[in-house]
Amino acid sequence: MASSCTINLPLWALIFFALSLNPIEARGPVGRLNGKSPQWTAAGGICASSVHIYGYKCEEHDVVTKDGYILNMQRIPEGRANTSGVSKRQPVLIQHGILVDGMSWLLNPADQNLPLILADQGFDVWMGNTRGTRFSRRHKSLSPNQRAFWDWTWDELVSYDLPAMFDHIHGLTGQKMHYLGHSMGTLIGFASFSEKGLVDKLRSAAMLSPVAYLSHMTTVIGDIAARSFLAEATAIIGVAEFNPKSGLVGTFIKAICLKAGIDCYDLLSVITGKNCCLNASTIDLFLANEPQSTSTKNMIHLSQTVRDKVLRKYNYGSGKSNMKHYGQALPPAYNISAIPHDLPLFFSYGGLDCLADVTDVKYLIDQFKFHDTDKITVQFVKEYAHADFIMGVNAKDVVYNQVATFFKRQS
Numbered sequence: 001m002a003s004s005c006t007i008n009l010p011l012w013a014l015i016f017f018a019l020s021l022n023p024i025e026a027r028g029p030v031g032r033l034n035g036k037s038p039q040w041t042a043a044g045g046i047c048a049s050s051v052h053i054y055g056y057k058c059e060e061h062d063v064v065t066k067d068g069y070i071l072n073m074q075r076i077p078e079g080r081a082n083t084s085g086v087s088k089r090q091p092v093l094i095q096h097g098i099l100v101d102g103m104s105w106l107l108n109p110a111d112q113n114l115p116l117i118l119a120d121q122g123f124d125v126w127m128g129n130t131r132g133t134r135f136s137r138r139h140k141s142l143s144p145n146q147r148a149f150w151d152w153t154w155d156e157l158v159s160y161d162l163p164a165m166f167d168h169i170h171g172l173t174g175q176k177m178h179y180l181g182h183s184m185g186t187l188i189g190f191a192s193f194s195e196k197g198l199v200d201k202l203r204s205a206a207m208l209s210p211v212a213y214l215s216h217m218t219t220v221i222g223d224i225a226a227r228s229f230l231a232e233a234t235a236i237i238g239v240a241e242f243n244p245k246s247g248l249v250g251t252f253i254k255a256i257c258l259k260a261g262i263d264c265y266d267l268l269s270v271i272t273g274k275n276c277c278l279n280a281s282t283i284d285l286f287l288a289n290e291p292q293s294t295s296t297k298n299m300i301h302l303s304q305t306v307r308d309k310v311l312r313k314y315n316y317g318s319g320k321s322n323m324k325h326y327g328q329a330l331p332p333a334y335n336i337s338a339i340p341h342d343l344p345l346f347f348s349y350g351g352l353d354c355l356a357d358v359t360d361v362k363y364l365i366d367q368f369k370f371h372d373t374d375k376i377t378v379q380f381v382k383e384y385a386h387a388d389f390i391m392g393v394n395a396k397d398v399v400y401n402q403v404a405t406f407f408k409r410q411s
Helices: 013-019 048-050 115-119 156-173 186-196 219-228 230-236 245-262 264-272 279-287 296-308 317-326 358-366 395-407
Strands: 060-065 069-076 093-095 125-127 177-182 202-208 345-350 374-382
Touching: 048 115, 060 093, 060 115, 069 115, 069 345, 093 115, 093 156, 093 186, 115 125, 115 395, 125 156, 156 177, 177 186, 177 395, 186 202, 202 395, 245 317, 345 358, 345 395, 374 395
Parallel strands: 093 125, 093 177, 177 202, 202 345, 345 374
Antiparallel strands: 060 069, 069 125
């Protein structure tokens, strides 16, 4: 089998990271967590399956974007042992990566899950679920069975999904919020904040496994996927929904595994790097609940980012088409260095991460060389790979407590 870090992988990686085999074939019964038996999947909602069972309050919220998508969010307004004297809890929005949803933060016991840890530390915690994921497959006028429902890329997550979430939280709390993203959740955060549309509602941002520049991702399978124009081929044959679990997309992915000589059963390690700190029951729950769909057009956009080595808006394929959409022959670039220099930022990245590669993250951080030096905190975790930041059994001590301390300093 190929080694866990031997390529140049596009953000395609999370396709395969999420795919990691057939969820039905999980490896056995999941143990009881903190004396509770978690539901095998979140079919009845994330609050019911993964928050209420631990004794936390949790609210399900629906938010409508300006282009008509109905997004599902969860709110954990207080910790399990709430102190009635605490008022005006600072809101935190937690944003997942591609091909997963908010459930990915809640697969460990309660004392290891980031949203519950932050709630216990006095924050008003919100989790976003971007369009196309299982609880955000609704629209005011479109159905997921229509191609038009899937006509978007992460540009629309920047322009519509994040603003809708921010407006909803700010409208209910009246406060600026902290933002925490993982992987693609960091990408859309960087792009949005660079355009300054949300910074008036933003208190600080913490970016785990930050992704923006993708030139040094290190796995064979992603390189093959991007350079073989897999997403474009999928679009040509009329597949608008990119669902790694089934259909032509699943068939294509298996073919790529075969071509690369990779054992698809171990894609979690092959794509993310050898995660140091996951337990088997967590992986079983992950496989039972993920991956989630995204749009094929979104995957094309991510592949463009890998091949072009530039962070810019979706390329429609010709100067004429780009001129129609943007008024210029090439898509506009996102200028990360335009993020306000006084915005407090926390970065945490891993030495064994094959997605957020160390070289790419260092280049990303270099874009902030003119940022106020007292507003940036950088943490390097030598033994961590990509999934350790969301599912690591020791992430509370290694990363999450540091994030909470960082947020509290910005009050």
